[in-house]
Amino acid sequence: MTYTLSAPPHKKTRLDFKTLNISKIIALLPLCLAAIYFFGIPALGIIIASVVAAVATEFGIQTITKKKVTIADGHAALVGLMLALLIPTDAPLWIPVVGGFFAIAVGKHVFGGVGSYIFNPVLVSWVFIRSAWSAYMTPASIPHVGQFSDLLLENGAGLMVGVSPILLIGGLYLIYKRYVDWRVPVAFFATMVALPQIMLFISGVTALIHEGVLNPLMYMSQLFTFLDMSPELPYAMIGATFFGILFIATDTPTSPVTKKGRIVYGIVCGVLVFIYGYFSNYVDGVFYGIFLANCVGSYIEINTMPASFGTMSLPEKIYRNIMDKIPSSLKFEVIENE
Amino acid sequence: MEIKTLDKLPEKIIIPLRQHRGAVCEPLVKKGDRVLIGQKIGESKEYYSSAVHSSVCGEVIAVEESAHPDGNKAMSVVIQPEDSNESVPFTPCKDLKPEKLAEFIKESGIVEHYGVPTHTVLKPKGKKIDTVLINATSSEWIGGTFKTPKEYASQVMDALKLLMKAAGAKKGAIVLRDDDKESIDAFEGIEVDKKKLRVAPLVGSRKVGYYYREQNSDIVVLSQKRIYGKRILNFFTYNVTGRKVKIGCDPTDVGVAVCGIKSAKALYDAVNEGKPFFDTVVSVEGVSDKMEYISVKIGTPFKDVIDHYGHTGDIGKIIANGVRSGVAQYTDQVPVTKGTTRISLQKPEEVIRDESMECIHCARCVDVCPVELIPARLAVMADQGRFDECRQIHVENCIECGDCAAVCPSKIYILQLIRYAKDAIEMAYSDMPAKESSNLKLGCGCGGE
Amino acid sequence: MDPLSEYIRGITRDNPIFGLVLGLCPTLAVTTSVENAIGMSAGTAFVLVCSNIFVSALRKQIPSAVRLPIFIIIIATFVSIVKMIMQAYFPPMYAALGVFIPLIVVNCIIIGRAEAYANKNNVFYSFIDGLGTSTGFLLVLMLIGGIRELLGTGQIVTFDHTLITLPINPSVTTMILPPGAFLTIGSLMAIVNYQRAKKRAKGG
Amino acid sequence: MVEKALFAIFMDGIFIKNFLLIQFLGLCSFVGVTKDVKSAAGMSGAVVFVMALASTVSYMIYNYILVPTKMEFLDLISFIVVIAALVQLVEFVVRKNIPSLYRSLGIYLPLITTNCAVLGVVLLNVSSEYNFIQSVVFGISAGLGYTVVMLMMSGIRERSTFVNVPSSIRGLPQAFFIATMLSMAFVNYFWVIPI
Amino acid sequence: MSDSNKDTIVVIGKLVLISVVAALLLGITYVPTSEQLKINEANSKKVILGELIPEASGNFEEVYGDTVDDDGNPVVLYYRALDSSGNIIGYAFFQQQAGAQAPLVVAGGVDSTFSTVRGMDVLSHEETPGLGAKIVEDAFRNQFIDIPVDSLSLSSSGGSIDAITGATISSQAVIDALNTKITSIEGAEE
């Protein structure tokens, strides 16, 4: 009888790459259905064209280069689907076809395929077609969330991603299930909320300076602007932003692997998206911003490698230094262990 | 509860002469000799070594290389057992002086389940031990080694005192697993020096020192979360005592001796009955719906243990020491050794044969790693043979818990790759002069800390 | 060493772009159209051949400590002369190419050949090398320029003659922009690499 | 010339007129010295230094020597000679004091001489008719723009040594594909920022 | 003098020598070409002006400002286009404007009532080839022929000029140049 030998562990979690992709696709399905309902058949056409083009490209490339054909893992389909959601529904059908091809061929396989690519294939393709055929790719309208119900059904969504931010809730479920990491989306979201508020604060303070107000209490009171909602916020909190936060920024090969790095990356995403959005619009801003963040992702990763386990961090060292100076009889219980 | 044993004698008993880290024992018997239960059959003059005893009475049929559950072969004494209980005389020696105790432990062949001879943990050369910890976070002992919870608690407590005596340590602690109600109940209210102890959970930054004060006792019983891993000692020490053990050092460098339940029990038996370490309890998984515990003689082949349960059906994988960090075996003729804690069987359809794909940088491995490594990075670097860079990102820190490989959705053999890198690094620096390699190799730098 | 093979070498094995990987900046910057590519290559060729000849002729006189400054002075002089003459007597051509002329001075190819070839070989071979390298440069620039112009504008227009027109209407603006340049040269290099690897495995 | 705020010139130099990705200046070192972050940083440091120095010196030469004597036609040749000298000076210093950097920069250090980026800065300063402060600011910011992109590129390339790239793409083609993406990001992102 | 010092002198001498030779060559080229250049520039200005307002048949009167250029000559602000009988039929001008890369010099013409743009041309520019450089092409320039001054803005902001795809900055620069100069001439004439 021959047994199987392998290195430990001999039991693993069942989760695999295919599951991850399929669950992302499922998480996007409600949104697709809603988009098809509101935009009609053209939306369906774009989705199908993009997905088919992406999958066919993957099949073609892997056949030609004599690699294992991996269309079954759903990655090409996921890329195609995500791309379709970013194309205006009145674009001609060849746009999603070229887009799907470009995403898989250049975005994915030129860089070495799954896990090796550095730039999110969806964004690579989107940025390319957006700048190459801007006439077709300009969203019909740039929405903003005027009232709370707009989160349910976005007011004037220009792209399919926007029809209903609330339907992106599948993304939250993915985070809850730990299919995607929470650090990037949380940091990203927090930054996106914080920056408009900080702008509000800054503009309040600069206004006071301009008026020549000297009373420090007045400046202090500006702190309470954080309680108000910045007028910028409704422009930022749109479907495209949520889609970027939950689905694009969390694409794992394009974000750092270190824990600290992921937080930093989320913040960088937020800052870049906000800057672009502030000067232009948040729909394009989300994708251009994250694309630029992709470019710095690797650099962030290299600079946030953790130190050897048990190495004291700077605050710890300072704490230890201070504690060492206190005579032991005065010390609290906490240091008793040392 | 009764301690279960094998129904019938194995056809042969294979006792490896290397059941501990350190010097391999020289065989004291040769082919054709008749040996008795408890007879010493292997021994080494080196300090860093431990004696090996026969677990049965019978005839030595070979002294040869034979399969060892750690995966490689080892010189072993093969004995054909007789149906007889003839043993060497066991003499309890309860009042040994502390100085003699270490020698006695070596003679009795007591070894920690992580491989190190117990006496070298208690009396490490050139270091002083002030605290002895018993790691009792595995709960398979009641009903296996110990008949009742009460017996479990009292014997382990006695053993701890013996260990402290041997080490000359003032303080001691027993660490239980916090979800293991049975053991916690057993220890709750146990009396030490006329004081009733409470099982205290290790929470937050309160470490063992706090509890010594709180309970006003030199011995405490604690509970903590379960941790796995092959090289967890440093991690465990830090968790319990708050003392950081640097890489390349072991707990003894910071004055802590970590012992297991198995060695504690063995010491208890050796002192109270004079019986050397020749039988052990293993848990068996995969033969029935639940975990089975059985006391077996050291040297019993896995096959006999499996047959004891009348296991039929195909076996895909046999694993020694648990599915998380254990070693898969290519034959069922490997013997149970002092370090064997568990035998796991997997049906062919249970065996994982996932093909690994490219790392998708999902960072799940980073999130689970208890020692803050970047396993994904280590894995690719090892794969590409960039061992120097592995070292730069602290590959030696890995406690080989295997969590990273277990959660990887790309099914990368991360732990295997890490071990590959460690092995290569060790090879590369083994022939370097000590001075040059001291900052590269795992030389101890704990000294003052 | 025969002149013909030396000449061919500049086009194939020691092709300035694909072989030596020098002079990338002008290659990418001017290849928005075939016309620009031709003009730039012509200017480069003139300067390259002249500087090769001069450097080679003076090679025994040039002290190695200050050899780079001297090469540069020689090159810059020729570039300035080309620029002034073109500006004064061929204004239409200058209008098309004027911006690129100063770039020739820093084209790594020229100084690279001066240093690696002209400084070690005689005048005749330096002349041949200059010609070969220039031809290689011209061909590659035209290829890249052609691809970018065709895809980017939908047609190739050279000196007021429309050579090719693409049937598809919406042209890919990105190809004219910097990303298009990088994309084109990356793809071409990948193809070259692939062919080379194939040839080697077959025993070339 | 329209007066330009220093800040605008600064941002221009780093982002809008990024030398590597938008102006195609200094590409040889871009693909040559970005295999790891360390040498990229070293090279960038050298380039920032040379650019700032070249801007200063060339401004002086142009405005205090060439313009008063109407010798503007000597600009190209005098700039390039000055740059060559500066670079050689830097080379000497690096070689003497940081040999490891010198070794990893290899042939690229002398190539800064012919690095179009440095000449580009100087010529752009002249053609944009910047005054002294503006020239220096533009010189430094162009160098910083170079640094930003070099670091991004080297970070990505360092990471891409861990991944599986088809063998015919490995090396330079891959560097160009990465550059494609970087420049796509730059071209499309930074034009919105009104400065 | 030691050998090495002698060497040094020789090296420096050679460097100086080659610089001097280069300077001589350049100087010799410069003198004739610079003359030619001035002629060229004047010619091309004349040609451009003629094309902008053909009715003037080359009859342009220069209007000087208060400033002088480097050579001490007064700077031409703009030109009055005169018909054969000496009436002002329009104005033509050159205007420098910040382009996408470097300054560009735009030529323009406007009728005497400042209501119609007569045309536009570009004297010099350094815009991106294939992109901003398209401002010199007829397709773009023809949009400026005889259009109302009011509609002199990009179509995206309600005017009649379609920007060059992907080169809004250059397109806008041309329009800005015309608008600025037309306004200033209008002010000066009144």
Next chain:
Amino acid sequence: MSELVTLLIQATAILGALGLAVGVMLIVASKKFRVETNPLVDEIVEVLPGANCGACGYAGCADFAERVVNEGAPITGCPVGGFEVAKEIGGILGQEVSEGEEQYPFVRCNGGLNCVDRFEYVGFEDCKAVMLLSDGEKGCNYGCMGRGTCVRACPFEALYIGDDRLPHVNKNLCTSCGLCIASCPNDILAFAKESEKVHVLCMSHDKGKAVKESCTVGCIGCKICEKNCPEEAITVTKFLAEIDQDKCTACGICVEKCPQNTIAIR
């Protein structure tokens, strides 16, 4: 005319002064920051292929050049450049080199699919990794495991694992750098000269019985070849035949006689 002369004088003065300034500055700097280098090293670096592959055993081409000059490393040390480069280095250093015969790594095991597996291995594809787990999966402890550590070690992609689960060498790509030979944990690969025709394709020192149990093509130490070799070129030591290539005339008798088909002629 006088205008032209003034202009020329001014121009030459300016550039001459510039040239002087630059020259003086550079000379001074080069004296001040002088770094002693051996010009030979630079010359050698120039003739080296510049692949920085490390096949010579040093940290890249520059390091190799330095060792050749300063530490007497063999001038034939660069396997990539081969004889051509060795000759050039010899020229620079004034040494003679004689052309060695071409040699390529040779696989000294024909086990592959002919050799039984002790277990089914699941894990990452690497011979050393399998070695770390229970000494490898092959029934024979000496044989090639066919998991391609050598393939991964080759910087020139000259090796591949064939359908017979054994490595094969593409001689067009191989530069004889020897990295594969050093990487094999079982020492299966060795250089063989092109003129060496007859080889024993087995490494096993196991007894005949053990070999037969695990492998159908292994050397069982029967000594038939030794007895039949007319040149007495074969000796069997520790149950393994060995051919003295100097004596072997490639007559092929042993190949015919070997009952296990262990000896092959190529």
